[in-house]
Amino acid sequence: MSKLTPADTVVVLDFETSGLSPKQGERAIEIGAVLLENGQITGRFQELMNPGFAIPAFIESYTGISNAMLADAPPCAEVMERFYQFVGPHNMVAHNASFDRSFLTAEWAYIGRQAQAEFACSMLLSRRLLQDAPNHKLATLVAHQQIDNQGIFHRALADAEMTAQLWLCLLKQLQQQFKITQPSFKLMQQLSSQSKANIVSFLRRYSQQ
DNA sequence: TGCCAGGCCCTCTTTAGGGCCTT
Numbered sequence: 001m002s003k004l005t006p007a008d009t010v011v012v013l014d015f016e017t018s019g020l021s022p023k024q025g026e027r028a029i030e031i032g033a034v035l036l037e038n039g040q041i042t043g044r045f046q047e048l049m050n051p052g053f054a055i056p057a058f059i060e061s062y063t064g065i066s067n068a069m070l071a072d073a074p075p076c077a078e079v080m081e082r083f084y085q086f087v088g089p090h091n092m093v094a095h096n097a098s099f100d101r102s103f104l105t106a107e108w109a110y111i112g113r114q115a116q117a118e119f120a121c122s123m124l125l126s127r128r129l130l131q132d133a134p135n136h137k138l139a140t141l142v143a144h145q146q147i148d149n150q151g152i153f154h155r156a157l158a159d160a161e162m163t164a165q166l167w168l169c170l171l172k173q174l175q176q177q178f179k180i181t182q183p184s185f186k187l188m189q190q191l192s193s194q195s196k197a198n199i200v201s202f203l204r205r206y207s208q209q
Numbered sequence: 210t211g212c213c214a215g216g217c218c219c220t221c222t223t224t225a226g227g228g229c230c231t232t
Contacts, residue, residue, distance in 0.1 A: 014231095020231070102216095137229090195218090
């Protein structure tokens with residue numbers, strides 16, 4: 001899909017995993033995602049998946065996902081194939097996208113799939129557009145932007161939904177502060193590579209084009 | 210034996226180091 005698609009039509013995803021690095025053999029244990037179309041959530045995806053080994057106690061405590069819950073879950077390959085069909089041609093957004101992209105790439109590689117679309121990162125964008133936030137953890141930004149939530153963190157669908165709302169807040173900021181009526185996905189990617197100091201001048205030039 | 214992620218970003222930088230974020 002072209003990067004010229006509007007930034008309010010994307011799949012926002014979040015993985016819970018057995019650890020930090022797929023290169024160390026860690027696997028996904030839950031995927032949660034929402035489909036945003038024209039700024040509205042029109043689809044949801046959430047599934048636990050069995051990684052084939054016991055996850056550490058820290059991960060059980062951190063996510064609330066137990067080994068008992070995973071024992072009854074379908075294998076990663078089965079879930080990731082369904083998720084591939086859910087994503088379709090859409091571009092993707094995640095909070096600290098390099099993390100989720102690394103697991104998505106690895107899990108899809110196991111089943112012979114390859115991402116067709118591109119990623120944007122709500123954390124990198126927040127660092128540039130929400131510079132007055134105390135920090136740029138998802139939970140902090142949700143509070144900072146007064147995003148509705150149920151107090152559930154570190155579960156995939158809940159985090160994906162909050163990331164989607166944060167993403168819409170970022171788009172709203174571009175619309176209200178810089179009069180960019182329909183930010184493109186490509187613009188969001190370009191913003192991620194601008195230095196924090198250059199953001200205002202970059203957006204003013206962009207909005208005057 | 211000891212260690213164990215990696216990309217991004219800032220600065221007391223660029224021949225580097227360390228903090229932030231994700232699980």
